[in-house]
Amino acid sequence: MSPIQNTPGGLRWMPLDNAAKIYPASRSRKWSNVFRLSVSLTEPVDTAVLRSALDVTVPRFPSIAARLRRGLFWYYLQQLEHSPELREESSYPLTPMSKEEVRRCALRVIVYQNRVSLEIFHSITDGNGALIFLKTLLAEYLQQKYGLAIPAEHGVLDRREEPREEELEDSFPKYAGPVQASRKGTNAFRMSGTPEPDGFLNVTCLELPVAEVLSKAHEYGISLTAFLCAAMMMAIQNLQAEQVPEVRRRRPVKVLLPVNLRPMFPSGTLRNFVLYTTPEIDPRLGAYSFPEICRVVQHKMGMEVNPKFMSTLIAANVSSEQIPVVKVMPLFVKNAVMKAVFRAVGERKSCMTLSNLGAVKLPRAMEPYVERFDFILGIQATAPYNCGVISWGDTLYINIIRNIREPELEYHLHCVLRDMGLTATVRSNKGRRS
Amino acid sequence: MYCINCGVKLADTEKKCPLCGVTACHPYIKQEEEVPLFPGQRYPTPQLPPRTAQIIITTLFLLPIFITLLCDLQINGAVVWSGYVVGALGMAYAIFVLPYWFRRPHSVAFTALSFMAIGLYVFYINQASGGDWFLTFALPVVGYVGTVVTAVAALLHRLRRGRLYIFGGAFLALGAFMPLMEYLIVATFCRPRFVGWSLYPMTALLLLGAMLIFLALNQPARERMERKFFL
Numbered sequence: 001m002s003p004i005q006n007t008p009g010g011l012r013w014m015p016l017d018n019a020a021k022i023y024p025a026s027r028s029r030k031w032s033n034v035f036r037l038s039v040s041l042t043e044p045v046d047t048a049v050l051r052s053a054l055d056v057t058v059p060r061f062p063s064i065a066a067r068l069r070r071g072l073f074w075y076y077l078q079q080l081e082h083s084p085e086l087r088e089e090s091s092y093p094l095t096p097m098s099k100e101e102v103r104r105c106a107l108r109v110i111v112y113q114n115r116v117s118l119e120i121f122h123s124i125t126d127g128n129g130a131l132i133f134l135k136t137l138l139a140e141y142l143q144q145k146y147g148l149a150i151p152a153e154h155g156v157l158d159r160r161e162e163p164r165e166e167e168l169e170d171s172f173p174k175y176a177g178p179v180q181a182s183r184k185g186t187n188a189f190r191m192s193g194t195p196e197p198d199g200f201l202n203v204t205c206l207e208l209p210v211a212e213v214l215s216k217a218h219e220y221g222i223s224l225t226a227f228l229c230a231a232m233m234m235a236i237q238n239l240q241a242e243q244v245p246e247v248r249r250r251r252p253v254k255v256l257l258p259v260n261l262r263p264m265f266p267s268g269t270l271r272n273f274v275l276y277t278t279p280e281i282d283p284r285l286g287a288y289s290f291p292e293i294c295r296v297v298q299h300k301m302g303m304e305v306n307p308k309f310m311s312t313l314i315a316a317n318v319s320s321e322q323i324p325v326v327k328v329m330p331l332f333v334k335n336a337v338m339k340a341v342f343r344a345v346g347e348r349k350s351c352m353t354l355s356n357l358g359a360v361k362l363p364r365a366m367e368p369y370v371e372r373f374d375f376i377l378g379i380q381a382t383a384p385y386n387c388g389v390i391s392w393g394d395t396l397y398i399n400i401i402r403n404i405r406e407p408e409l410e411y412h413l414h415c416v417l418r419d420m421g422l423t424a425t426v427r428s429n430k431g432r433r434s
Numbered sequence: 435m436y437c438i439n440c441g442v443k444l445a446d447t448e449k450k451c452p453l454c455g456v457t458a459c460h461p462y463i464k465q466e467e468e469v470p471l472f473p474g475q476r477y478p479t480p481q482l483p484p485r486t487a488q489i490i491i492t493t494l495f496l497l498p499i500f501i502t503l504l505c506d507l508q509i510n511g512a513v514v515w516s517g518y519v520v521g522a523l524g525m526a527y528a529i530f531v532l533p534y535w536f537r538r539p540h541s542v543a544f545t546a547l548s549f550m551a552i553g554l555y556v557f558y559i560n561q562a563s564g565g566d567w568f569l570t571f572a573l574p575v576v577g578y579v580g581t582v583v584t585a586v587a588a589l590l591h592r593l594r595r596g597r598l599y600i601f602g603g604a605f606l607a608l609g610a611f612m613p614l615m616e617y618l619i620v621a622t623f624c625r626p627r628f629v630g631w632s633l634y635p636m637t638a639l640l641l642l643g644a645m646l647i648f649l650a651l652n653q654p655a656r657e658r659m660e661r662k663f664f665l
């Protein structure tokens with residue numbers, strides 16, 4: 001049986017991909033794994049045109065414009081019959097998606113002034129899949145609004161063509177290696193602070209000139225992602241040194257870096273196809289200098305970010321879902337077990353996630369209409385911070401989200417960057433509130 | 435504009451520095467009005483907690499009530515002994531489960547309600563067993579203790595400080611009530627085997643209350659106790 005089926009009504013349904021299975025099990029009333037991608041235009045958004053553009057775009061992406069349904073043994077995705085309603089912006093992003101909401105539609109489209117935002121439950125797709133959806137939606141919007149002729153390139157898909165099977169496939173089982181990687185690892189330092197009341201989430205956006213950051217990264221002989229990861233690790237190290245004066249009591253500083261697998265394996269999937277690497281330093285061995293951290297990150301990435309190692313990680317993840325006993329276990333039992341494992345192990349192995357979607361490229365005709373892009377990750381279930389990075393044009397946007405009051409990590413990151421001569425412009429969602 | 439404290443460059447939307455909280459100000463630069471990153475004061479509606487747990491617990495309470503009533507009616511043809519079980523379960527439900535149906539249960543109201551439930555149950559026992567001790571013993575005791583505990587809950591709810599005074603006062607009030615309680619027992623049930631027992635709990639409660647008041651008044655002693663007993 002093909003994994004992607006058509007229902008009698010012509011709506012597609014498909015089992016969740018390997019990486020997506022943990023998200024519905026681990027979600028709770030107060031937390032669900034949701035991320036946001038936004039594009040800000042040079043003019044206010046015309047909601048009528050956007051609605052019409054959504055109506056055209058949604059059928060092209062049956063795996064993204066989808067709802068999450070329960071089977072007896074597994075969850076599955078079902079294509080939406082209609083486009084989702086446009087929503088108004090709130091004073092903070094990424095409120096948890098309730099079970100009912102995910103069952104109705106696992107995708108939010110939010111409009112605020114000149115910004116269109118997508119908030120997506122992570123079971124549906126990863127940042128790269130969501131970016132393709134957003135670019136295609138934007139292309140359709142600009143085409144309808146200004147009559148532009150936009151070619152299907154740089155991640156913009158042709159809205160009139162049928163979705164290809166490879167876009168809807170779960171690519172993980174295809175590329176599982178013969179050897180399974182070990183999941184062992186030390187627990188990381190847990191940042192903490194005063195929780196915000198009523199689940200308020202603080203977003204702080206640091207904006208930096210890409211060229212300057214890139215040239216600084218090249219000074220240390222590393223990529224931009226590795227440089228940002230090193231800067232974040234340095235900031236966490238400094239924060240821990242401030243909060244935990246006794247060196248023996250300090251915990252390893254680890255930052256989880258998602259790795260897009262599409263450039264490594266020939267896959268055109270629009271579903272989750274991402275794994276991770278976790279560079280780490282142990283401050284009990286003494287304070288690391290910035291060049292030392294850069295070397296650690298560079299070597300860790302060099303060792304792990306390659307098809308061979310990633311295939312061992314895929315194999316470890318895929319093998320557990322293919323055990324016959326696990327397959328026939330009812331969904332509620334699987335959920336209970338996965339939730340328990342997630343709570344016990346899940347996020348203890350890193351301090352935070354730093355996800356870099358890279359430089360956004362658009363067809364030339366679209367460029368004059370776009371002001372900026374933003375990528376915001378939801379907070380982790382138990383740790384207060386997360387960080388999403390994206391760059392558009394000359395600017396790098398580092399969006400740090402937290403559910404605590406104290407902006408200490410942001411402050412330390414600013415200090416690390418400032419000491420290297422990188423001046424960030426900062427904006428937040430607290431401006432008019434406090 | 436730059437933050438005068440931490441030196442970060444602030445976007446025009448920022449009235450305060452997002453990193454250190456210092457108000458953004460410059461005598462010569464007027465901040466332009468820019469669209470804020472997110473609209474202020476538009477908070478999403480919080481999700482209501484699921485009521486599944488409350489429904490399950492209520493069912494668990496209702497099940498024995500139903501079975502007990504059924505058995506009693508089958509055996510005796512009337513409510514004979516099942517009333518005690520139903521009353522006890524009803525009282526426990528009012529005290530322990532009822533507050534969880536509310537999103538923000540009012541601690542003072544529910545404390546008073548708990549003592550009213552206890553009073554009602556005791557009244558039922560008195561009536562069902564044909565006793566005449568409710569008015570002369572149970573009502574004054576439950577009423578007095580209920581008033582003291584509700585007053586403590588109300589003061590804790592209203593005042594942020596002075597917990598030592600509140601608890602000290604409560605212990606003193608309960609200690610002072612002990613001889614009266616002994617008198618009520620003697621007057622209601624007669625022929626006590628040992629008169630004067632109330633002096634012991636009274637002395638303990640008064641000493642405890644006096645000690646708490648002393649600690650509230652004496653800061654060095656309070657700090658010393660904190661050092662000795664911190665967790």
